[in-house]
Amino acid sequence: MKTLKNIILGLAMSAILPAAVQAQNCADFLNFRKAEKPWRYNTASKSATCFSGKKYEFVLPLAKGNEYRIQFFASPVFNNDVQVKIVDLNSNQIVIDLPGQLPEGSPEPKKGQTCLQDYREKETSTSMTHPFFDFAPAQPTSLKIMIEIKEKSNVVMVTQGDWDAEGNYVEKQVPVKKDDGSPETVKGCFTVYVIDKPADEVTDFK
């Protein structure tokens, strides 16, 4: 029941797209903010205008006694080509260090391998899950969420063929710089979406 609902919602999301989009503020992305109980939308959520080739930090204070769920979303223009690192500023430990998606040609990701690319909860799942990361502060802390938006590659791999010495036609992938006016720097939105709830139980530090 829930699976069918998710599929329909997913189709709705992908189908409703105007061809020409008016320029809008990235903050509009948060207009869809909704959290299913017991979760509550956290107003620290942020959707920021970002550029490829740049780095961004989001510093997020977290309170003890709450549990937080963080999800990331990025404009398609970035092709999920980002790296997200999260540092717990109280302990200075890196708690997350993940790419937006797995390299092309990789099998489907598993949970905990990506921060943007959807994965299947189970091999038999028919729907995909968008990555999320749950945190339960044992002590109040701040998370430094470091985002690196990779430079947009101006190179494409092109299949070229040639005859080898033995008369065999061999194809191989060669990098070719695009000369089609593609921009080297692109602009898009990157969203840090935060929801919270009172912690059921946090294994406390004594």
Place this chain on the structure above:
Amino acid sequence: MKLNYKTLGLSAMVSATALLGLQACNGGNNNQGNTGNNQETESDGFAESSDDLTTYYLLPSPEDIFAFSSEKLKFSSALLNPTDRANTYEDSKSKETNFGVYCADMAYCAVNGQNQDAVKYLAVLRELSAKLGLESVFSTKLNDRIDEQIQNKDSLKAIANDTYLDIKKALEIQGKNSTIAQISAGGWIECMYIIINSIDSFSNTDINIQQIADEKNVFESLMAYLEQFKSKPGISETIEQLRPLGAAYNQLSVVVVENTGNQTTENGAMIIGGNKKIEISEDNFNTLKKTITDIRQALTSNK
């Protein structure tokens, strides 16, 4: 399976809005790159801290802060900033910081089910918003929503939170992020003032007192956020007004607590926060209380 078409329709609509929000920022040649240090760029209006790094400080709203403590504190209207002071705020700084103060007051009333008071503070915000160029936030639709849902505590909380968010968004679109910083400062101080003055006496086990201590993290983010805009009118004044609170927080001890070694909770949430705990003594509490009260009085009395 029975489909809930209303939910589906709403989901489709908000999905479209979300995708518009994503797609609208899509593509286009843009070689702006960085615009140098400490300059606001784009409608996000952030200040870059270095050529290739931009930092955002994500601060809780008043409703977020009160959501944590409200059920444990007794409501007192005496703690609210009187609405008739709104007319005395003439310069930008006092208008902006006290806009934040009144946002906090409205949230405090809303989470405590004080609906009439919440609506009163919404009205003050509406008046002040006109002076800040935020009239669009208080649309007829919002006014109707308030009138319809005035009796419902949960709805009023949602309205209070949505209004705060819409205000932030409108300011971001206008590139007025230093105004957001001022509003955040006023709102946070008012929250702390209300919480700390709701506590009758010191106790080592009072979680509201511990919350005050733990807000040190938020305070540090707030100060860093203000520093980004220190060249903007009124910001350095606010920074100086808040500085004594930094000194008060620095008096709190940070102690190492024993690490049980658990990495996750039973439901899989990652346990973070390290093993350092902020401790607050009765002297610390009294110093914080006096400092916060003095700062709040200076902000709201426009001195």
